[in-house]
Amino acid sequence: SQTxxxxxxxxxxxxxxxxxxxxxxxxxxxxxxxWYRQAAGRGLQLLFYSVGIGQISSEVPQNLSASRPQDRxxxxxxxxxxxxDSGFYLCAWxxxxxxxxxxxxxxxxxxxx
Amino acid sequence: LAKTTQPISMDSYEGQEVNITCSHxxxxxxxxxxxxxxxxxxxxxxxxxxxxxxxTNEVASxxxxxxxxxxxxxxxxxxxxxxxVYYCLVGLRGRDDKIIxxxxxxxxxxx
Numbered sequence: 001s002q003t004x005x006x007x008x009x010x011x012x013x014x015x016x017x018x019x020x021x022x023x024x025x026x027x028x029x030x031x032x033x034x035w036y037r038q039a040a041g042r043g044l045q046l047l048f049y050s051v052g053i054g055q056i057s058s059e060v061p062q063n064l065s066a067s068r069p070q071d072r073x074x075x076x077x078x079x080x081x082x083x084x085d086s087g088f089y090l091c092a093w094x095x096x097x098x099x100x101x102x103x104x105x106x107x108x109x110x111x112x113x
Numbered sequence: 114l115a116k117t118t119q120p121i122s123m124d125s126y127e128g129q130e131v132n133i134t135c136s137h138x139x140x141x142x143x144x145x146x147x148x149x150x151x152x153x154x155x156x157x158x159x160x161x162x163x164x165x166x167x168x169t170n171e172v173a174s175x176x177x178x179x180x181x182x183x184x185x186x187x188x189x190x191x192x193x194x195x196x197x198v199y200y201c202l203v204g205l206r207g208r209d210d211k212i213i214x215x216x217x218x219x220x221x222x223x224x
Binding site: 049059 | 147149154155156158159162200214217
């Protein structure tokens with residue numbers, strides 16, 4: 001069966017510090033991968049998505065970046081965190097297509113102080 | 114991607130049937146309708162998906178009229194644990210497989 005893991009689960013970082021969140025998927029190949037962010041009490045914001053190794057599409061953030069070094073690994077990074085980067089970060093995978101279900105990881109809660 | 118409109122919030126009582134309607138006037142021929150449920154501090158979870166008429170699973174039913182410009186998620190006999198945010202997604206995701214969530218409906222079940 002397929003599983004998705006992301007870490008760390010909780011992170012407290014000072015403003016201006018770097019960030020690295022990792023996500024791995026097991027039990028499937030060539031998944032579509034997604035990073036979402038959810039601020040407190042708000043909806044899900046799509047940050048990045050990838051349909052293959054090295055293929056990254058960015059939706060919004062300018063101080064965040066994503067990489068897909070391997071087929072089932074998706075990494076979210078920042079060189080300098082902002083206060084507004086605080087939130088709940090969710091990695092997800094899908095088989096793609098118009099009926100593909102999205103499967104989410106456990107989430108990473110980031111607090112920037 | 115078809116734009117969707119859902120009520121921002123709804124309240125109901127335990128044991129009642131809850132119906133959440135989603136409007137998607139510009140749904141395309143190939144679009145499926147998918148509903149997700151999200152609890153606090155968790156990622157959304159797939160509930161049900163349909164293309165037309167009615168779909169039922171162990172969790173919910175999805176009613177889609179003939180014109181497919183709206184859909185209704187029906188939760189039978191809700192309990193307190195059904196308190197969550199419910200998202201309606203519509204659309205062939207296109208060549209780039211982008212998936213965007215709307216604001217969802219915050220359902221609050223009262224005892």
